[in-house]
Amino acid sequence: MKLQGVSVLFALIVLPLILVLSYYIRLQVETINLQNTYDAKLLNSTRDALSAFEINTANEDLSTVSDSLRTIIDASSNVFINTLATNLGMSNASKSYIEPFVPSLLYTLYDGYYIYAPTRVPTVLTDADGNAVSVGDAGVTVNGDYATYSYTVAHSTKESEDECEVCATGGTTHIKYADYSNVNNYMKYTKIEGHDAVKYDYGQVLYVSKDDPNKYTTDINEAELKTKNVLKSYMPYSARYKKGTDFDISVVYTLDNYITIEGNVGNVYYTKSGYLLPIDCYVDSGDIVDLKKYSQEDAKNEVERGREITLVLADGTELKSGGSGSYESISESIVTLNTRIDNAHYYKIAIQVGAMLKDADEVKKVITDAGLTFDTNNVLAQLEEVMTNSNAEINRLQYELDKMSAMTYYVTGIIFTEWVQDTLNVVQEKYLIEISGQEYRTVNGNEQLTYKFDSDSQIFMITGTTTNGVTDIPEDSVFYTHKLNVIRNSIQYNLNLAMSTYNNMTTGQSSYAMPVMESEEWQKILTNPSIVSFLQGYHCGLKTYNNYMIVSSTNNEISVSTEDVYYVDKEKFSNESSEYHKIDCPKLTSASGEYIAFTSKEAKYDKVYNKHNSLLSYRYDHKNYACYECINDGNYEVNNVFPSGDATLKKAYYIGVGKCKNNLYKMNAIDIPQGYEIIYNEDTAPAGITRSASLPISKIKAIEVVVGTIKTTNPQETVLQYRVGLGNAANLFTDELYSLSSNVVVENTIVVRLDPNKTASQSTSILEGGSLNLYFETQAENSTAYTDAYTGNETKDEQNKVFKDAIKYVRIIYK
């Protein structure tokens, strides 16, 4: 063969190969590029969903309330699907096309999470207005099989119920029409005559039958199912620990150091919530020693009533609060001052634009109320002065509130942590039995487990570690690690369940499964409220697109991150001519050494809406500008506040963080943290009170005594008065005398509050050794009281026995 021939042959063989290879590689490149653009689109849609969530929580007063939060999340998930559809080149009307490719959306919030996932739901029969139709509603008729129903739209032409008798003919038995013209009769149910078998269906919602779309059924198993994306119920980050009869408690964790505990420890049932603080973060002296005698609630009241309190932290920073009135009165003053500013500003604008004021006296009142002498020639300047002075006063008062909030955070945190360490030191990781209500067992089989909860680690025995001058619970502590494992396990289980259920429901070519997420990603999800979106099975060039995106929120109302707390000089708070900063910004200074702190969300979504003010319906109360170095840019020469920096800045940090955390609304919080123990129940132990309280008197907040009816033979004796006492101990109560109404059928509950200042040194239990028996002594001479079971005479001894006989329950309430 000639050389030319060889060349041609070579070209014939190699050229197609090269062409095919290059085409294939180009397709691969395009696929990867497409995948990258899908990644970006998924991420952008997730971010949009998060922005919707942030804006809605910021602008909705009740956003932290669970029902309201649910609607916000519903809206956010809609935004996600719509944006994704738009990003993928479809109109958002095509969202039903894209929905099947989203096997789930995960919203991790402060103390729990939501999963938005497709679920097979029965198709509910609805009327023209979209309302569910039930058996008994106008237009519903039962079929001859007495198992299914028919539905025709009810006409309002039927004048009376008699006319509807016509319906009960023709082989099927009809439910009588209600008189549709009369609103009072609308929806009036009448029974199906002669057919007992179906009359029990009354009021039940009707579903479209899976066998015949024109028939309806009340049996959910016979209903036609369709796929619908629904927001599943809220799952708290909770775990249950149990060890025989020693303890059985449920703990709800949060993204930070706040926990809620409910359950029994020994005989006492506790409901408590609070911040876990490293117990060595403060110096145990002075006011704190005194406040620790109180319950969390009482200590909070002590702080908020304005008591002067000093707290020294581990690094020597001294925090003070109180001395300027109560929290409530200061808050009211701020409201008054804000109204004054609004009015002054309103009148100032009105005068400037030459509007006619209906009542000039109102202007005068605004000025004189602010303590100025009204000057008709100088009204505008005076109104300006009112605004300036009021602003300055608001800032002063706000700082007082901040100090109180911060003190509440530390004081209640310390009391709570001491209780936790005292009571729950027996709780070890291996006693975990449930996670988010789901039974948990460590299976040592082939199944890959994220974490085995089988160690002896005491979860709640936390100690602080001082890093860079700040004493805090270390990130790698048993508490945090355990908490993350619990939350991760819970989310993994439920997300996996949601996705595999969806996978089983679908019959398409794609299969849906939960991807394995890396530890770093979990860390991100569990540090701030986040959204994790999944897109699976979507066609993407040569392959199928499967990916997920995580977006975390740093500007929201439901969590506080210490890094996103901003500070401003107290004197310049909400002043347009000054800037707010981060704590370590060198530009953050204050002549007074006092700073007001707020979260990034407050600055970003700063707007207070007042619908009653038509001229100035929006007010902004964080008017400072963002610092160009620390807030806008974020990369600056930092001022090392810790460990040896400016003491006033350290103080500002502690107040700021404490205040922001304390003011956070917690959905799962227990309003009044306390413990209960029933030591006497007449029904179960009629013989009398023989059990003593499990814990010493110093830990008791109050004793609740429920008293049954005490009658009197003398009808004039309508009130019975008793003095309460504890054996031969000195008076330990806040009140000694209690009154009861006689001859009433209802049970009376007497709450005997113990004075923490008097009980602090009492280490014995009630009823212990007989010397501390609880007794009630009648105060009336010759009382005629008696009970049905015990009729004593009128001597005091006998009358005391009458009271004792009337006792039904005795419950100890612990701090």
Add this chain to the structure above:
Amino acid sequence: MSDTLITIVAILLATVLMFIFPLLSVSERSDDISQLSVQTATAEFVDNSRTIGKITMDNYTKLVTTIAATGNSYDVEMEVKVLDENIGKKSAWTQGTVIGENVYYSVYTSQIVEVLEDKDNKYNSNGVYKMKEGDIFSVSVKNTNKTLSQTIRGVFYSISGSDVYTIAAQSSGVVTANGSY
């Protein structure tokens, strides 16, 4: 005489067909694969940085190492468009219907790398350049050397200009979280 000429032409053609064309084709595919790798690494770097709200030295090094593994040298250009929050901020007492405008100012590679390296320990950055929610981060990567395919092509025809590249990747997006150390 004419046979000899045809033979020489045939040898030349055969050389082009049997050696240069396959080499050119293979080197171009190699560039395609490099392009693929660079594009993926860039997108990953940008998406990762904007979801965590920070550019880290680790991620930056990872990007540089990954693209260097393709055997070419690259110019990596980064740009952060910093959102000026104050322009969007509604000043006091204005009507609520006014929606803030977004204004950005840009920070470029050298400034970002200066913070990442933090040679004078000025920023205490620990190899982190922080961004905030709303900023825009973009990265553009281009090869600076001549790849084999470019060299071979250069034999036949030359493309003038200094900014000639065959491997280029770009990625950008809005930052979704406030960065922290």
